[in-house]
Amino acid sequence: MSLTEAEHVFAGPHESGVNDLFTAVFTARPRLLNYASFVTTSVSVTNIPPISFPMVGNIHYAVLFSIPVADFHPDSSGGMPSPLTLGPGEFSVRSTVTLIIFCQGERKGRDGPPITTHMPTPSTAPIIAKLDVWGVGAPVVTAFAPGSGEITFRLRAVELVDVAPDELESLLECLIRMLLDAVLQQVRLPFSSLNADFFLLNLLRGPEVEDDQAKLYGDIV
Amino acid sequence: MPDITAAVDEVAASTLLANGQTLLGTQSVSDSGSLGPFNATWGATASFSGGSVDLVPPDVVRITDCDLNYSLNFTLSFDLSSIIPDFCLPRICIPTPFGRICTPRICIDWPSISIPISFSDVVKFTADFRFNVFLNSSSEWQVDAVIVGIPFLQLSPAATAILSAIGLAAAAILAPIPFIGPLLAGAVLLITATIGIAGLTGFLGTLLSPFVSGLSFTVYKQPQVFPVLPASGPFDPAVNVNLDSVAVAVDGSGGEDELVLTVDISA
Numbered sequence: 001m002s003l004t005e006a007e008h009v010f011a012g013p014h015e016s017g018v019n020d021l022f023t024a025v026f027t028a029r030p031r032l033l034n035y036a037s038f039v040t041t042s043v044s045v046t047n048i049p050p051i052s053f054p055m056v057g058n059i060h061y062a063v064l065f066s067i068p069v070a071d072f073h074p075d076s077s078g079g080m081p082s083p084l085t086l087g088p089g090e091f092s093v094r095s096t097v098t099l100i101i102f103c104q105g106e107r108k109g110r111d112g113p114p115i116t117t118h119m120p121t122p123s124t125a126p127i128i129a130k131l132d133v134w135g136v137g138a139p140v141v142t143a144f145a146p147g148s149g150e151i152t153f154r155l156r157a158v159e160l161v162d163v164a165p166d167e168l169e170s171l172l173e174c175l176i177r178m179l180l181d182a183v184l185q186q187v188r189l190p191f192s193s194l195n196a197d198f199f200l201l202n203l204l205r206g207p208e209v210e211d212d213q214a215k216l217y218g219d220i221v
Numbered sequence: 222m223p224d225i226t227a228a229v230d231e232v233a234a235s236t237l238l239a240n241g242q243t244l245l246g247t248q249s250v251s252d253s254g255s256l257g258p259f260n261a262t263w264g265a266t267a268s269f270s271g272g273s274v275d276l277v278p279p280d281v282v283r284i285t286d287c288d289l290n291y292s293l294n295f296t297l298s299f300d301l302s303s304i305i306p307d308f309c310l311p312r313i314c315i316p317t318p319f320g321r322i323c324t325p326r327i328c329i330d331w332p333s334i335s336i337p338i339s340f341s342d343v344v345k346f347t348a349d350f351r352f353n354v355f356l357n358s359s360s361e362w363q364v365d366a367v368i369v370g371i372p373f374l375q376l377s378p379a380a381t382a383i384l385s386a387i388g389l390a391a392a393a394i395l396a397p398i399p400f401i402g403p404l405l406a407g408a409v410l411l412i413t414a415t416i417g418i419a420g421l422t423g424f425l426g427t428l429l430s431p432f433v434s435g436l437s438f439t440v441y442k443q444p445q446v447f448p449v450l451p452a453s454g455p456f457d458p459a460v461n462v463n464l465d466s467v468a469v470a471v472d473g474s475g476g477e478d479e480l481v482l483t484v485d486i487s488a
Contacts, residue, residue: 002475003226008233010226010479017224020462023488024449028460043456189449199240212222220229220236 007204007217015072015091015212025187026067032186035179036062038102062100062126065133065183068093070153072212084136084159089209092136093155093184097176099129132161133176137184139207139214146221147200149191151207151214153184223483228472230479234274238284241440242269260298267291276471276478277349281369285347292341302331342380347373352469353437356445362467364441370430381417388413443467447486462486 003010013021026033030044037050038060050058070093071077075086077094086092103126135158143149158177163169191201205217229237251264272287309328314321349369357363376384392406443464450460466485471478 002230002477003228003472003479003481004230004233004477008230008236010228012226014222014224014226016222017484017486020224020486020488021449024462025460027488029457031456041456043458046456199237213226220233220240 005217007219009201009218009220011201011216011218012213015070018070018072018214021189022070022187023067032183033065033067034062035064036060036100038062060102062098063179064098064100065180066096068095068180068184072209072214074210074212076212080136081134081159081161084134084157086136090136090138090156091153091209091214092134093153093180094132094134095180097131097133097180099131100126102126131163131172131176133180134159134161135177135180137181139209141203141207143191143203146202147191149203150188151191152188155181155184223466223468224486225482225484227482227484228479230477231274231276234276234282234480235272238272238274238287245269257303260300261295262298263293263295265291265293276473276480278471278473278478280351280469280471282350282352282366282471282480283347283372284350287346287348289344289346290341291344292339294337294339296335296337298333298335300331300333302333307331340380340383342377344377344380345373345375346371352440354467354469357442360445361442362445362464363439364443364469365437366440367437368434370434372427372430376417384413384417388417462488 003012031042031046034045035048036045037048037058039045039047041047045062048063050060052058070091071080071086072091073086073088075092077086077092080086080092080094084092135155137153137155137157140152140154141149142152155177158173158180160169160173160176163172191203200221201216201218202221203216203218207214207216209215245268247266247268249264249266251262253260253262255261268290270288270290272284275283275285277283307328307330309326310324312323312326314323348371350366351369353365353367355363355365388410392410445464446461447464448459448461450457452459463486464484465487466483468483470481470483472481473479
């Protein structure tokens with residue numbers, strides 16, 4: 001079977017290339033991975049609103065992801081936890097998420113005064129939880145016009161490792177799936193990066209995830 | 222497996238050829254020079270149109286039946302004054318009862334002669350190319366098309382007639398030269414007649430192939446740092462990747478001849 005099959009143009013980024021792309025995107029724009037309520041937005045971190053609760057005020061927290069590593073179907077990740085399964089057309093992604101919360105009212109040490117400030121300070125001791133995250137999903141194409149569009153990545157399920165009880169695991173998985181899905185959605189690969197001075201890619205099929213590649217089929221405009 | 226594999230079949234390659242011809246547009250070049258009393262100015266414009274791509278594994282891209290539309294203009298000027306001295310008729314004065322009557326001084330300034338020649342025509346050709354991809358000194362991936370051969374090149378009857386006329390004119394000039402003139406004239410006539418016949422029958426390309434084989438020209442350049450995403454606001458700088466290696470090949474193992482591009486990247 002030829003690469004272009006029934007179409008005239010083929011483009012197939014390998015999972016290693018997509019991981020290089022993830023590394024490039026998240027290294028240049030780390031704020032897409034890092035969210036915190038107690039800093040202003042910068043290249044490194046995106047500001048998010050704190051959790052407001054009666055009688056407490058603002059509860060400050062942060063969510064930090066490591067650069068995701070993708071694996072295209074078939075599964076060659078070596079250790080995707082059950083019950084996750086990688087179906088045809090899907091990719092898996094693994095990352096770590098670091099949850100940080102600045103707990104108010106706690107004493108710093110047995111004899112220290114209660115911490116009552118609403119904004120964390122260097123003296124505020126954060127509580128940090130670092131979790132391994134696995135997810136599965138599929139690339140999604142949004143075409144605006146021939147030669148114009150973008151490819152994004154969406155998650156359908158997430159699995160956290162070694163979290164108990166199950167209800168807490170499910171709750172956290174739901175939360176992390178929404179957050180990591182949002183992170184991946186911000187990686188938008190425009191068709192323009194596949195175009196050149198003398199052609200536009202008119203996507204007709206794909207991406208079809210198989211053979212460790214995301215296969216795109218189309219024509220040239 | 223490479224980080225990115227891309228392929229086009231012959232249909233898409235032909236579309237790329239047409240797009241490339243449009244992008245290239247009409248190229249023009251002009252120059253002038255002098256040799257003794259002769260001055261020559263010339264200009265040429267050329268554009269490509271039509272044709273299709275035939276991919277020949279493992280690395281040949283054949284452009285078939287492509288038209289080279291060209292226009293030539295050539296002006297040869299010759300300053301007669303440079304070889305024939307200008308001269309002046311002397312002034313003559315005649316004494317008369319009414320005084321001296323003088324003729325005016327008349328000078329002859331030999332003119333310059335210009336012979337303009339303009340010609341437009343179409344050459345249909347089939348040419349084989351091989352792509353040479355390399356990282357140049359400016360950190361750009363440069364794609365050069367290297368001419369492998371010209372299996373077919375056909376001149377129009379008009380171009381062939383002009384070629385024959387040039388041959389006849391040259392032979393007429395060479396023939397009077399003592400001793401070797403007739404030999405040179407015969408050789409010129411033979412060469413121009415051979416080119417003319419080969420041009421009419423399409424075999425001129427075969428004659429030219431040994432001389433143009435290996436010539437190359439740049440068809441594309443891409444900086445090694447490839448922009449994936451442009452900068453977007455103060456907190457989202459541009460995203461680039463490095464193109465670590467780029468290779469081009471023609472592959473027919475899948476049952477269809479395809480031009481295959483493989484690229485390795487790094488963050």
